[in-house]
Amino acid sequence: MGKLKTEEFVVNMGPVHPATHGVCRLMLTMDGEKVVKIEPVIGYLHRAIEKVCENRTYPQCIPMMDRFEYVTSMSTNQVFSQACERLAEIEVPERAEYLRVIMLELNRIASHLIFYGTTAMDMGALTPFLYGLRERELIIDLFEMTCGQRLTYNYIRIGGVSKDIPKEFIPKCREALDIIEGKLVDYEGLLNENPIWLIRTKGIGHLPAELATSFGVSGPVLRASGVDYDIRRDDPYSIYDRFDWKVAVCQNGDCYDRYLLRLEEIRQSISIVRQALDGLPEGNIKAKVSPKFKPPVGEVYSRIENSRGEMGVYIQSDGTTKPLRVKCRGGSYNQLQALPYFGTGGLVADLVAIFATLDVILPEVDR
Amino acid sequence: MSDNLGNLELIHVFYWLKELLLSTGLGEPYVTIVSYVVLGAVTFGVLALLALFLVWWERKIAAHIQQRFGPMRTGWHGWYQTIMDAVKLLQKEDVRVDKRDKFVFFWAPVVCFVAAFLAYVVMPFGNQLIVADLSIGILYVLAVTTFTVISLLMAGWGSNNKYALLGGMRSAAQVVSYEVPMVAAILTVIVYVGSLSMVDIVEAQSGLFINWFIFKLPFGPIAFIVYIIAATAEANRVPFDIPEAEQELVAGFNIEYSGMKFAMFFLAEFVNMFTVSAIAVTLFFGGWNGVFLPSWVWFLGKTFLVVLLLMMFRWTYPRLRVDQLMEFAWKFLVPLAFANLILGSIMKYLGWYW
């Protein structure tokens, strides 16, 4: 068939496309069904959060941070509050630290449940999506019970948390954890051994460890490539060093490993939340912080392990009530950046699988 | 079969209608024409309603697999939801792409819709309840169901959209590949019946369920499995729904269609699903054969069970990739189907069957 003239053509995957989880546009150069080149085009969701923060006082920035990454808003609150606390050297009360860890880990579970659902949905299995969201609802209810919000919590504040948990929180939380742990078995039964799932994910989208490190890829994607690095353990923040848990690591760096690793992380998070609930002390939930919070001159880059990798905030303070500069760094930013370097060569369906298992969310990329 | 239950056979309604027409004094040829027109209209109407019902049923099954309710607001368990949806689609603006291929774009849904219904000319709904008993029945079905692929290609080409074109090309490749194992599986049955007529095929399975070809043929279950896999692919359903793979091609070939034209594609898809199930029942599950109940009830009941199977596939499995799909067809299904056919033919020749 050598005589037929063929030519590559460009397909716009996005900005509105079911598989891009938001408004990302991937310009694909395709040879038939084969993806030859990927060029991510971002900025459709650019809300200038960094610029807006420069004109807000520090406590007013926290609701902006909720919008920076709305799937795990708790961690955005945490990373900003932590930066402010490090700037002003505020000691956070013990109970507040425990509550923070509980909320952060619950939010991580919720985010990974969404990952489970959307990834399966991107490969055509629609049922797991509903399963994932069903269990996430339990966690969202817990958050609603605590801070009245279901998506943008504004819960973790500078110096502590905004409200104490209600009395019925702890039994409800334990119940929810038991349910989720039971349902994990169902999830794995549905996909782990499914032959179609295996041929769709095993060996697809192999991300070598060197490439991942060099591109600043972090979090579950990095650990799936065999790099044993978790900020919760290796650059401890809050009180993660007090709990007994394992960092999940896989070796192959393909889509299947990224999927397995996240399921394992749900298990570890459940264990952390249980330990935190057991050890929850009585006491104050918020250090005394003036509403006109004025940190001394200085700068800090604070980072935490979010469900999508390293989430960091750089703050430079000039000694006034408003930050001089706030820079947000999300894990998805670097993951999407690395995509053109390992996502090519497969078919469109493979690209969809790779994109789904990177678990990119676009507000974090565009900010 | 007792007499009073036998009166429930729909074929008597047809005879009654014919006698009514004859009593008005019309000549014999005109009566035949009128009665066939009525028959066609009724078949068409019933099938359109059936497609609407299938859409509702699929939504309910999907909902229950996913542990939710599905449509609940419109009537009892939302029974007229799809009727309202169809009415909504009828009212919608017919959006047309500027740079479409006008002729092809317009006729694609029509061809798809018509092709979906053509197969029912030879479908034996019940005892004697068949529009025309063609002697080449099953061959005719295979021929007209493949029309669908032409319509999908037309839709893909006419839309002037790369996603649509990819969807059309995928569907052509898929249908051509899966036609081969499907025909091989059907041939296994035909070898035993010795006739292509649908009525002959059903009558060869009369009697107890032990006479159904899935049990009677030497490797009946294998033939059935090959057929049902190929049929799922033929009906473009998960795990073989790559022509319209939502997360890859957005909506595939029907991406640029809206309103009524989209509704035609949509209903045709469900009619196709019913068609392949009905053929599966005719070939492997004894068609309308059954005891106590009227034959058309048996036929519909069995068909709905096969449809249920297809729906459960859809809501359980992820989708295959396009090259894996081809590999599966050519490297697994085709050899299996032909081995089955050859073995079955040898056993038929030697008389090693019952």
Place this chain on the structure above:
Amino acid sequence: MTKEELRSYIDSTFGSQLKALDTGRHDPMYEIEPQNLVKTCQALCDDEKVKFNFLCNISAVDTTEKFEVVYSIASLPNKLRLDFKFSLPYENAEIDSVQEVWSGANWHEREIWELYGINIRNHDNLTRFLLPDDWDQGFPMRKDWDAPDFIRLPEK
């Protein structure tokens, strides 16, 4: 390696290139010379003892008198963190790309170029990506940028 050990190691090994600052909180902060940027980064990345092979973040800061560019780096095998920065004049600000050390710097630098107007030398793909393609209304992250009442959208 603790933070104190890291500080003393940096002072002894890279003392000529990295000068300690006291503005950094929590993590050590250093100042470097902008013309040595790539060389210093390469040295930090290659040094066996520290091996800073992971770029967390690059952020530019407009302090209304000058620009500052802050690099936050980490070492995955040795679990270390370090920040360093340098100042640039307001006019004709220009820095070298550190892509050859950490490929992930690509988009961070592109963002700095786009939003602050700091030119990046040796960058392989200096095109707009957060702002519209035909943006011609200045550099929004600069402190002296006034948000216009109306922004003209590209005509299409």
